[in-house]
Amino acid sequence: MNFHKIALTTLAGLLLASCGGNNNSLSSRGDLVEEPIEKSTQSISQLDSVTSENGLQVLTGPAICDVRVLQINYQTPGAQPGEMSNASAALFVPNGTDPACQGPLPLVAFARATNLEKARTNAMDLSDPTAMLLMTFFASQGYAVVATDYLGYALSSYPYHPYTHADTEASTVIDSIRAARNAAPSLGLTLNGKVMLSGYSQGGHAAMATHRAIERDYADEFNLVAAAHLAGAYQVSQSLIDGVENPILGVQYFVPFQITAWQKVYGDVYDTASDVFNVPYDGFIEELFPVVHYPADLTQLPAVATVPAEARDEIFKADYLEDLATNPDNGTTIAAKKQDLLGWDPIAPTKLCSGSADPVVRFSLHAQAAYDDFRSRGGDNVSLVDVNSTIEALHGDVLTNDPATYYKNYHSSYEAPLCTWEARKFFDQYK
Structure with missing residues (x-):
């Protein structure tokens, strides 16, 4: 048994309506x-x-x-x-x-x-x-x-x-x-x-x-x-910097999930998704995670068996990766340091x-x-x-x-x- 596998359960019911902010104290x-x-x-x-x-x-x-x-x-x-x-x-x-x-x-x-x-x-x-x-x-x-x-x-x-x-x-x-x-x-x-x-x-x-x-x-x-x-x-910040040279298994899932989540939290991680992600991923990656139609929607990304470096290069823009590795003022790095x-x-x-x-x-x-x-x-x-x-x-x-x-x-x-x-x-x- 895989003790930490991505669950294969199906969507069990409708989610409640989004509450964003509400009147609860x-x-x-x-x-x-x-x-x-x-x-x-x-x-x-x-x-x-x-x-x-x-x-x-x-x-x-x-x-x-x-x-x-x-x-x-x-x-x-x-x-x-x-x-x-x-x-x-x-x-x-x-x-x-x-x-x-x-x-x-x-x-x-x-x-x-x-x-x-x-x-x-x-x-x-x-x-x-x-x-x-x-x-x-x-x-x-x-x-x-x-x-x-x-x-x-x-x-x-x-x-x-x-x-x-x-x-x-x-x-x-x-x-x-x-x-x-x-x-x-x-x-x-x-x-x-x-x-x-x-x-x-x-x-x-x-x-x-x-x-x-x-x-x-x-x-x-x-x-x-x-x-x-x-x-x-x-x-977390060191993981991302290290990951430019040594990408982890699942880089095509975990790292975009992090970056797009921090963008939603802070609003200033990047200007547009196309600053970070290659076409066609820049068109849908911000709304992909967590996945509603699982696992079908994941087929839009490089397969899990893809060599991590190849998956990294397929998803991310080369100039973004270079900046992430070398620029301490990179927006992703600043957001990541808040999680250390x-x-x-x-x-x-x-x-x-x-x-x-x-x-x-x-x-x-x-x-x-x-x-x-x-x-x-x-x-x-x-x-x-x-x-x-x-x-x-x-x-x-x-x-x-x-x-x-x-x-x-x-x-x-x-x-x-x-x-x-x-x-x-x-x-x-x-x-």
């Missing part, structure tokens, strides 16, 4: 828009069957609790000052007779990896990679979990997703915690007040942005006891996890750089785990016989469960 952040929606219950036997089939039970352990899967819809700010909208989230609630399932329970707030499908929700069953990891590693072991879908996805009425935008990632995760607390009484869920943060890939960036915001602005509201940031891009997450000091115990051969989120640019930055100012509460040796031990035959497949799967499949395991072991010390 910022004081309503985290308020529920409607009653929680019960989606399913995954039994202990179902959970154990999946972890046995995928060889994960050695990491997860046998399930202790059934898991109720609910969808919540809550109020949260948009990207512009004073703007309110809504976002949805999955709420995974342990259920069963074992005392570990009954509470009071700690709450894990989890931010998911990049997904290109607008209808995508975390409130899924065990067939979904993200939902499966959250249920088997956390909820089945006595953690309540809330996992935001972000602005612009699933039930959110927001007209776009502010991709890799630190401020709205943080506000959306923070308000998911509030929403989970608001939903808890009607669900018979008793929380112990302890909050833990985690996320993978884009979610690693979102979780770290949330961590910084909570300790800076909301320390009196949230008892943040631990954080585990997994394979996230913490130096170094230069602050975590208070809660913090674990960083990544793999040093990750071809998508480079270890040295992100996990290692963040660790070195935090430790340089005495951050002895921050640890770093490199899971590369375990990945090689488990999948070395693929590396030997089919290196292209190995590196294609590294970030999307091999790394995610191992870093989730590191997060669970870490959180077990503080629950």
Whole structure:
């Protein structure tokens, strides 16, 4: 199973009308828009069957609790000052007779990896990679979990997703915690007040942005006891500059998504799309992500199997790439620097996890750089785990016989469960 694949679900229903800005006060952040929606219950036997089939039970352990899967819809700010909208989230609630399932329970707030499908929700069953990891590693072991879908996805009425935008990632995760607390009484869920943060890939960036915001602005509201940031891009600006020479797998999706999102947030990243993108992409790229007609609309872009450098050159103008690599006043670079997450000091115990051969989120640019930055100012509460040796031990035959497949799967499949395991072991010390 691909633990971080682009979901193949179809559009489940009409999105709510765009609310842009409305009359809701910022004081309503985290308020529920409607009653929680019960989606399913995954039994202990179902959970154990999946972890046995995928060889994960050695990491997860046998399930202790059934898991109720609910969808919540809550109020949260948009990207512009004073703007309110809504976002949805999955709420995974342990259920069963074992005392570990009954509470009071700690709450894990989890931010998911990049997904290109607008209808995508975390409130899924065990067939979904993200939902499966959250249920088997956390909820089945006595953690309540809330996992935001972000602005612009699933039930959110927001007209776009502010991709890799630190401020709205943080506000959306923070308000998911509030929403989970608001939903808890009607669900018979008793929380112990302890909050833990985690996320993978884009979610690693979102979780770290949330961590910084909570300790800076909301320390009196949230008892943040631990954080585990997994394979996230913490130096976004350096990623883009490095990506000119070393484009990542999926450059034709992720980088245009970032740039066009920042243009919608800030309005001054570029003058026109044709300043950045080649014909015909300049004519539709600004409205493509996240994708409504998935996966059909992605056929307008170079195929996922395209060599990254060739995909980069097909999408982007050569003079734009040169300016991005060399000009510190490039509009994209200025916007990207606002998303960088170094230069602050975590208070809660913090674990960083990544793999040093990750071809998508480079270890040295992100996990290692963040660790070195935090430790340089005495951050002895921050640890770093490199899971590369375990990945090689488990999948070395693929590396030997089919290196292209190995590196294609590294970030999307091999790394995610191992870093989730590191997060669970870490959180077990503080629950």
